[in-house]
Amino acid sequence: MPSDVPTDAFAVSVDGTAVTVLGEVDLATAPRLRSALAEAAADGSSLHVDLRAVRYLDSAGMAALFEYATRGMQVTVERDSIVARVLEIGGLAGAAAIHLVD
């Protein structure tokens, strides 16, 4: 079960409007995700958030996503993953476009 990602790892990179997130998004790391989203959305364009490498995301992380979801955000997430399930339960699909990839 353990993957290559260290259990306490979190990383986020911004490339224009593309935000790529790795690891675990929780109460401790959500502020860093929020900053990255803010940075990428600074010019007002739609965000592309890649969550394929995220293996933990709770309501704190989702709250950060919801803040920017109204701006036509595109979210990519691994199909059948726990993150996809969390986003579905949280109803992010109602506010952003979710792309499920294998």
Next chain:
Amino acid sequence: METIQDAMQVTDADGFLVEVNDAFRELVGFPVQLPQAKPHPWWPDPATDPEDWAQVAAAHRAIRDQQSGRFTVPLRHADGHRLWADVVYGSLLDPQTGQRLVMGTFRDVTTRTRVAERAATLSRVTTRLSQITDVDKLLADGARELQAAIAAHSVKLALVPEGGGPIRAVESATAPDPRAAAALRKIAAARALQVETTDAGLVSGIGAPLSSEDLGAAVWLEVSPPRRMSDEDRTHVAQLCASISHAVLRARAYDVQRTVALTLQRSLLGPSDMPAGFAARYSPAVLPLEVGGDWYDVVELAGDKVGVVVGDCIGKGLAAASVMGQLRSACRALLLAAMGPAEVLSALDDFAAVTPQATCTSVFCAVIDRGSGYVEYSSAGHPPGVLVHADHTIELLEGARSVPLATVPGAVRTRAGATLRNGSVLAVYTDGLVERRREHLNTGIDRLTAAVAFGMRLADEDDIAAEVLNRSLPADGHADDVALLIYRHRNPAPFHARLAPDPTELAPARAALRDWLSTAGVAEADAAAVLIAAGEAAANAIEHGYGFSGDRSVELRASIVAGRLDLIVKDEGEWKVPAERGNRGRGLHLMERLMDRADIDSGPHGTLVRLRKELDRAL
């Protein structure tokens, strides 16, 4: 007429008695005034004696319809006893009136009839009781038979032990009589019939010893209301008691033999007191035997290891059981000599080769390491062990398979292995559990696997074994012996973590929980969901319970029992549950959706979150 010895009566067409002789008067014991109208006092009372009355009524119809004939009827003597009369009748014409008269001669056949009746009763009771082997049932049934035979109001049948222990009494009816116990002891001691009579000389109770030897038992019959009882009646009671007594003696001997047989049989069987996590079921094909050719065994070995054996000798019944007992003991000794399963089977080959009837026995032998969960096994022509993990993945332990014992000289025994995870259930069994006529063996193994997967949700291993047996065996019984051994692996110990109220404590706590879930064999999808829910609860405790401050901690506990994960997150702060769907509202929603249960108890002294997830819900 007085010269005729037989009792005689003449009646007219209306049933009036017009003539009787002295012998008739003597027969019935009643005074007779001629002419006498019916009903006559010696006729049975239709109200209290309908069966006897029916016979008399039938006789009257015969007399009406036929000129002559013969019958036997029950009458009542003036002293109350039942009188059987053999009646021969013929018709003649009254020379004065020209009317039909009926003349009957009566012969008292009471003794003869009673003898026949009693012989029939005795024979019936003896036959019936001879089929009963349980002493208590025998006493109960014997009491009922006696009561019916002598028409006693109540019958108390009891075994009075010698040396005066408590009386083992069975009452057939009504309330106990204080006289009975004392009388019984007296009768048992004297070993003689004792008759209790009223002042008028009527019998109110009869006590009879249940014969001879060391039995020291007695029967008490309460006759109510008291009545006359002839010597024949008393003899009859004595005979019935002898019959019961004989049956009790036989049943006692059977009891002793049975106890001896059961003790020996059970010594052949596997242990009934099993180490934690183990359970077994055993069902022999040949009843009333409690053993057959199948066996199971669990042997605690050095370290944290346990030897597990299930075997099947050819044949069934006592012969197979005696071979089985030898093989089981040998196998146990070999395991205790610190041998591995392959070595045990090799040595058993040699043992079976010199033990009559032991060849061709199939054996599954395994050694389970309860610490690591590793199970090493070898099979001598035995059906594969079935291993169902908590996530319902299935492994058949079908490696290291070779021929049954002592069938091929120099057969090589190999070993194979599998790893039990937390909650994994291993079922080892004999083919009687999975084999059915006109069905492929794999169908039976599939059925067993499904039964294990279904049963493993139960908390008690013994219940799992019962469930598996119940679901695997056909409802209409089984023709072969069946042995089933169940082991559920439990590892690791419950999870416990304590977090300082700091968000950076969350990731390490989750990592520890993730490792624990992995070791526990929880499937990845379930584990991920549990991590989110636990993480939410812990984050809520930190963020809202303490407001990121204070020296109080958050406690996280998790345990898995029978495929059900229970998780507790406890803090000493006060939650403020928002009505709106903000950050917090989403958190609660996530917990509820990801888990099967999410209860939050929030009080002035803290908050307790209980989360539950059923981990095995396939099926």
